[in-house]
Amino acid sequence: MSDLASQTSSQTPVGSSSLGKDEPASAIGRNSGSFSDDDPTFSIVAFFKFAGPGIIMCTAFIDPGDLEADLQAGAQYRYMLLWIYLWATVLGYIMSMLSAKLGVASGRDMGTLCREEYPKWVRIVLWLVIEVSLMGVEIQYVIGAGVGLSLLCAGTLPLWAAVLICGALAYLTLMLDRYGIKAVEAVFLILIAVMVISFAILAVKAQAPADEVLLGLAWPQLPMQVPGSDYNSPTTDLVAGGIIGGAMSPYNFYFFSMLVLKRELPMASRGEKRIALTYYAIEAAIALFLALFMNVCIVSSFASAFYDTDQAADAGFLNAGDMLGDMYGKAFGYIWALGLFATGLSSTTAAVYAGQAIMSGFIDIKIESNPLLALLPPSLPPIPLGAGVYRWRAVVTRSIAIVPALVVAATQRQDQTELDTLNLWLNLLQTIALPFALLPLLHFTCNKRIMGKYWANGIPLTILASIIAAFSVLCALYTTIESTPLPSDAWAVAVASLGVAVYAAAVLYLAVSPDRVQRWLAALRERLSCCGGSGSTRVQEVGDT
Numbered sequence: 001m002s003d004l005a006s007q008t009s010s011q012t013p014v015g016s017s018s019l020g021k022d023e024p025a026s027a028i029g030r031n032s033g034s035f036s037d038d039d040p041t042f043s044i045v046a047f048f049k050f051a052g053p054g055i056i057m058c059t060a061f062i063d064p065g066d067l068e069a070d071l072q073a074g075a076q077y078r079y080m081l082l083w084i085y086l087w088a089t090v091l092g093y094i095m096s097m098l099s100a101k102l103g104v105a106s107g108r109d110m111g112t113l114c115r116e117e118y119p120k121w122v123r124i125v126l127w128l129v130i131e132v133s134l135m136g137v138e139i140q141y142v143i144g145a146g147v148g149l150s151l152l153c154a155g156t157l158p159l160w161a162a163v164l165i166c167g168a169l170a171y172l173t174l175m176l177d178r179y180g181i182k183a184v185e186a187v188f189l190i191l192i193a194v195m196v197i198s199f200a201i202l203a204v205k206a207q208a209p210a211d212e213v214l215l216g217l218a219w220p221q222l223p224m225q226v227p228g229s230d231y232n233s234p235t236t237d238l239v240a241g242g243i244i245g246g247a248m249s250p251y252n253f254y255f256f257s258m259l260v261l262k263r264e265l266p267m268a269s270r271g272e273k274r275i276a277l278t279y280y281a282i283e284a285a286i287a288l289f290l291a292l293f294m295n296v297c298i299v300s301s302f303a304s305a306f307y308d309t310d311q312a313a314d315a316g317f318l319n320a321g322d323m324l325g326d327m328y329g330k331a332f333g334y335i336w337a338l339g340l341f342a343t344g345l346s347s348t349t350a351a352v353y354a355g356q357a358i359m360s361g362f363i364d365i366k367i368e369s370n371p372l373l374a375l376l377p378p379s380l381p382p383i384p385l386g387a388g389v390y391r392w393r394a395v396v397t398r399s400i401a402i403v404p405a406l407v408v409a410a411t412q413r414q415d416q417t418e419l420d421t422l423n424l425w426l427n428l429l430q431t432i433a434l435p436f437a438l439l440p441l442l443h444f445t446c447n448k449r450i451m452g453k454y455w456a457n458g459i460p461l462t463i464l465a466s467i468i469a470a471f472s473v474l475c476a477l478y479t480t481i482e483s484t485p486l487p488s489d490a491w492a493v494a495v496a497s498l499g500v501a502v503y504a505a506a507v508l509y510l511a512v513s514p515d516r517v518q519r520w521l522a523a524l525r526e527r528l529s530c531c532g533g534s535g536s537t538r539v540q541e542v543g544d545t
Contacts, residue, residue: 040275046265050279052185053259055192056350057096058287060252061089062195062294063347064144065137065426067340068317068419069243070295074302075315077223077239079208079216082299084240086217088247089292091468093284095248095438098445098457098465099256100280104273105455106444109258110437111361113444118514125506126436127362133433134251134358136426138351139408142166143419144317145344151321151337160411166341167406170349181262184353191346196290198339199297205328208300217296244475247295249430250437255354258361270454318419352402431475432503438469439510469511 040046073081103109108116114123146162153162176183223236260280302320305327306312315323317340325333442465448456457465509517 040271042275042278046275047279047282049265050263050276051283052181053100053256053262053280054283054287055185055188056259056353057252057256057284058192058291059188059343059346059350060137060249060255061092061247061288061291062343063137063141063249064147064317064340064344065140065430066243066247066295067144067298067343068140069239070298071302071315071317071320073239073243074299074304075306075309075312077236078303078307079212079299080221080223081240081243082213082216082296083218083220084243085247085292085295085299088244089288089295091471092248093288095253095441095465095468096256096284096288097277097281098441099253100260100284101277101455102441102445102451103257103260104276104280105451107261109261109357109361110254110441110444111258111358112364113450114440115362115364117444117450118440119518122509122514123362126440127358129433129436130251130254130358131355133249133430134351134355135404136429137249137251138348138355138402139422140426141344141347141351142170142402142406143344145169145341145348147318148337148339148341148344152334152341163406166345166348167402169345170352170402173345173349174353184349188346188350191342192287192290194342195294195339195346198335198342199294199301201335202301202324202332202339203297205332206301206304208304213296213300244431244434244472248434248472250433251351251354251358253437253441254358254361255350258357273455316419348402355402431472434472435469435507435510438465438472439507442466442469443510443513 099110102113106113111127114126118126142163143159145166146159149162149166150157150159157165173187174184176187222240260276263276265276301324302315306315306323311323321333321336321340324336325331442457442462444450445465446457446462451457
């Protein structure tokens with residue numbers, strides 16, 4: 001079997017095959033499939049048919065929040081924090097591939113599995129945490145796109161109007177999926193190409209020394225303060241934590257497990273799943289390499305131009321265009337604005353799409369992909385959308401996060417200090433929410449009942465993924481404690497302590513896994529009931545005597 005593409009019309013698409021004889025009878029995976037002896041080989045034609053999810057997924061690794069962290073890291077720390085970008089990308093790639101494997105092996109996305117596997121209150125808490133983190137990144141995304149559009153219009157377009165235009169453009173872009181997911185992915189590919197070209201031009205103009213850039217990528221170091229300034233360690237920790245949170249957006253792991261299921265291509269047998277994951281792994285590696293390349297370009301550009309200058313502390317994406325224009329010429333300010341606009345628009349569109357996917361997974365809403373169908377007057381004849389499909393729910397699921405984000409973004413003042421602070425704290429929010437995505441992902445991919453015996457994580461991968469999840473949890477706690485001003489009032493200390501305790505308990509609960517906790521509680525109740533029953537029996541015997 002030399003070409004997987006030639007089988008597309010004859011094989012069963014994902015989600016429709018029955019369990020194979022070698023799968024456990026209790027397997028939940030709906031496309032577990034039989035362990036066929038057929039072993040599809042790599043094909044360029046098939047690769048391009050599977051390609052696409054990685055293009056959309058990588059927008060979470062290079063978004064306006066990342067750009068804000070990039071330019072500040074470069075201007076204030078030069079190349080000293082580049083190693084964090086490298087390892088955050090590597091760790092993000094490993095966990096993203098676990099998300100892809102979860103979707104391919106089980107035939108369901110992570111939100112759906114949370115709904116089916118966890119108690120109701122747990123999945124509601126998870127959904128709220130991920131939804132809040134999604135709102136946070138959408139604020140960054142749409143503000144970044146609006147700033148870029150405003151700069152392209154030479155400041156004649158106010159930020160609030162630019163923000164609303166970018167939100168509308170995100171909705172219009174997603175309307176293209178009526179022509180197939182490939183049409184939407186083509187728009188993302190164009191936007192990413194614009195980003196790569198724009199940021200590469202800036203890096204070439206800045207002429208950053210290659211040896212220092214490579215040293216920054218290879219040598220881990222975390223300066224206790226900004227060299228040559230009065231900045232203290234909390235600022236360094238906040239920037240470092242923001243880099244990790246910005247590169248590993250929690251919603252993206254839920255989203256990617258759904259994106260790999262959008263392909264109606266053969267993924268029934270073990271060989272077909274293996275080659276599908278190979279295609280996804282190659283595409284994700286290419287996409288994340290481009291994301292890392294763009295992050296390094298931005299850090300290098302601002303490090304070479306503004307490090308150890310009076311402007312270093314003032315760098316932000318609101319004034320970055322003017323700073324680059326003054327340094328290299330007005331054209332380079334517009335190049336930055338174009339890259340920022342493309343970054344913000346691609347990230348906003350992906351986040352709106354992710355909001356729809358996550359909510360439909362957690363709440364089991366089947367929705368029509370075209371949101372404008374919900375705006376049709378009820379007097380018109382009904383459109384045959386299929387069973388269980390409601391026209392208005394696409395607008396609801398896509399708007400649940402973007403509308404609050406648009407309100408915050410549109411009312412935000414064009415003040416660089418406020419925008420910088422907002423972006424840093426929103427990046428930190430992603431770091432805090434990260435365990436609520438990584439721990440369920442680790443739980444599901446280790447479960448043979450869900451994944452099947454062949455696809456469940458082995459011991460080495462489980463250990464590696466557990467170390468990544470533990471590192472993320474510790475990073476979240478450390479950056480939160482170190483970067484947050486300690487309250488002085490007694491009531492504030494009590495509230496903060498309670499919040500930390502609740503957060504730690506929630507993380508521990510997910511780390512142990514809800515099903516294991518439920519078994520422990522059931523065993524404890526049974527033991528207590530047995531003890532209580534035996535005690536009452538003895539009392540009854542004494543009374544009879």
